[in-house]
Amino acid sequence: MGDAVTVLALRNVSRSFGPIEVLHGVDIALRPGQVHALIGENGAGKSTTMKIMTGYQPPSSGQVLLDGQPVTFANMGAAEDLGISMIHQEFNLAEQLTVEQNIFLGRELKRGPFLDKPAMRARTRELLDRLECRVSPDQVVSTLSNSDKQMVEIAKALLRETRVLVMDEPTAVLTRAETAILLRQVRALREAGTAVLFTSHKLDEVEEIADDLTIMRDGRVVWTGEAAQMDQHSMANAMVGREMSDLFPVKAATPGEVALEVRGLSVPGFSRDIGFTLRRGEVLGVAGLIGSGRTETFEGLCGLRPATGEVRVFGQPARIDHPWQAQTLGLCYLTEDRKTRGLLLGKGLRENLTLQALSKFDRGLLDTGAEERALDQAITDFDIRGHRGAMVGNLSGGNQQKLLFAKTMLADPQIIIIDEPTRGIDIGTKQQMYVLIRRLAAEGRAIVVISSEMQEVIGLSDRILVMRHGRITGELDGDATEDAIVRLAMGVTPTPLKEPA
Amino acid sequence: MSDAAVAASPRRLRMTVIGPILALVLLVIAGALMNPNFLGWDNVTNVLARSAFIGIIAVGMTFVITAGGLDLSVGSMAAFIAGLMILVMNSLIPSMGAGIPVILVGMAVALLAGLAAGLLNGILITRLGIEAFIVTLGSMGIYRSLVTWLADGGTLSLDFGLRSLYQPVYYGGIFGITWPIIVFAVVVVIGEIVMRSTAFGRYCAAIGSNEQVAKYSSVRVDRVRLMTYAALGLLVGIATIMYVPRLGSASSATGMLWELEAIAAVIIGGTVLKGGFGRVWGTVIGVLILTLIGNLLNLTDFVSPYLNGAIQGAIIVLAVVLQREGKART
DSSP, X not given: OTTSOOSEEEEEEEEEETTEEEEEEEEEEEOTTOEEEEEEOTTSSHHHHHHHHTTSSOOSEEEEEETTEEEXXXXXXXXXXXXXEEEOSSOOXXXXXXXXXXXXXXXXXXXXXXEOHHHHHHHHHHHHHHTTOOOOTTSBGGGSOHHHHHHHHHHHHHHTTOSEEEESSTTTTOOHHHHHHHHHHHHHHHHTTOEEEEEOSOHHHHHHHOSEEEEEETTEEEEEEEGGGOOHHHHHHHHHTSOOOOSSOOOOOOOOSEEEEEEEEEXXXXXXXXXXXXXXXXXXXXXXXXXXXXXXXXXXXXXXXXXXEEEEETTEEEOOSSHHHHHHTTEEEEOSOIIXXXXXXXXXXXHHHHHTTGGGGEESEEOHHHHHHHHHHHHHHHTOOSOXXXXXGGSOHHHHHHHHHHHHHHTOOSEEEEESTTTTOOHHHHHHHHHHHHHHHHTTOEEEEEOSXXXXXXXXXXXXXXXXXTEEEEEEETTOOHHHHHHHHHSSOOOOSSOOO | OHHHHHHHHHHHHHHHHHHHHHHHHHHHHHHHHHOTTTTSHHHHHHHHHHHHHHHHHHHHHHHHHHTTOOOOOHHHHHHHHHHHHXXXXXXXXXXXXXXXXXXXXXXXXXXXXXHHHHHHHHHHHHTSOOOHHHHHHHHHHHHHHHHHHHTTTSEEEOOHHXXXXXXXXXXXXXXXXXXXXXXXXXXXXXXXXXXXXXXXXXXXXXXXXXXXXHHHTTOOHHHHHHHHXXXXXXXXXXXXXXXXXXXXXXXXXXXXXXXXXXXXXXXXXXXXXXXSOOOHHHXXXXXXXXXXXXXXXXXXXXXXGGGHHHHHHHHHHHHHHHHHHHHHTO
């Protein structure tokens, strides 16, 4: 693609933070009307590359080329004025404003000195319709689901009639059906001549939609070219830099005694009449669409929300109104939301690691020496990489997830509920998590894995519960097909990712 | 980008750590230059003793704010406790005589009343889930009104005989160091250790930085919060015990604006108003800075002492600006 027309490109760009260089001579070129996927493990430099392309950060050396001419963006507004938009992984929305106010924020339509509300309303509705998003323009953004927020972000970018649209993991929080809508939009943008750059950890999407592909590892571009030349397996290998063996470890469950018995569990507003049994040594998968009440059900079980029902832990009737009561019984819930519920982003590794099991280190005064040793142990056991003195908010997603895991395991729970164990983390780390989960089961712990990734549920679980609209719609064996799960989860035939031509 | 933040964080830390200390040192130097008596023993002990009331309360306030809370009621609470204490002691004189036992009972009343008032604030905030600002704004008004009522709009005075017995608690001491200073020092040392090295201190910081994360980490959030308010109430009781012998009276003007001085001291000291990070020694520096400004203005003719509030106000705003500058640099 060397001499083809490029709209936005980086040439030999490096970026250093202090003495540390994190990008080494990166070249990447976006062509108009083409979808370019940028993939790599967490920490490979994808986000930094994107931020340099969109003017959020300047390069330390090298050039940003727009239409072949070197440009320097004075600030991110400057890039936006030139038709380059970026959608961030963390939403950039004013939570207390409505959908319409957000979409037009900073570029409100006016008639004389007053806001032209009817025009903005009409335009908002039109954009949302295009995205097949059913929220009302008047809805306050804080009341929207993550996927709807993502759609609002995209609507915002669509309004700007951008030449280059950069999306950082746009599908991480989307359901399958929503992903299909998003991909359709991306295709429409491509038809309109927009250059699209996006990152994703979901290689099937990449294979599905990308025209061009760039793979990064450790701050370098290790492969670039037409996406058609790579299949998912070779992409994974290039990202990790080694041969990826089977992603999922062997299931070797030898179910032991009953660890958890749930009868008639109801979480008001989210789920009703949930019942299941979980044994030691077993991995129970919970599948279902986002919004099917999976998370809320298990939060209710662990005392994180009001719930009613009968729960027996190792045969004993248990009353769990607070998370600490659950923990006393050996039952822990690992949240799907590591950034706002799992970890204190402004604190260090040690304080985060020991927070859940702090009493272990309490000898009147806290034994920080023992805490440091626990951190050493966790860094080794869970392969946490990153500066030891760093704030947790500065770790990559994968390392945060490992730390969250280590933190929960420090409390030595016997029953572990893991919600979305691999959301937003790269394939190498994913594999480590899977091995870890299986190892915990082999140690005789009882495990529940809630996941929106069908392959993950199938690859990990001995048994699978499928939820829909707050109820369990079926129980399947660990070797169930994706099709069977989707059928139960949606109550209809599965939505194809691929568009009929 | 992570590495940049890591590289920058030590510098930020240094700035927020050094800032308050630097301000204090500058004030001391300025004071020494302007008035030779400034660094004299009498003035130094005077400044420390005056700092003690607000200081003892501010240590408790540090925990409340670190855990993401706020308590506006402490000034009125002190006035109410002082009034209650005087009433109880005066009423006991006929039966028990004007002796030490009566003073001890008075002290016990102050501690219990402080603890109860703190618990009440805490229960309303944690059990009923009402904003701390609202609850303590309410209790601030209630206590202030109660003390005015108890004093019937005037002043409650401690029996004269008791007063001379009780006075050494404020004016006496050992090795020339008065009791308020000693008590203040003990409270600070304990507070610093609790904040820095106990599970309770760690939980306060965790709750203040993200209550959800604390909850999901099995921390007993409500209990920890309740304890911060209870501890603050108890410290208000202790401060009142040290304060009453100074004047031997209480009125509706007692403890006026103490809550704001205590909060200001906490913030100047580098504790984050939104919670999540607190340091007791910083609060001590904050208290000293506030007291020193008043002291300096009284010792020099340079600026009218009536401008005390204006200068304190400017310092508070400046401290917060400096904190933010430090943050923006990362």
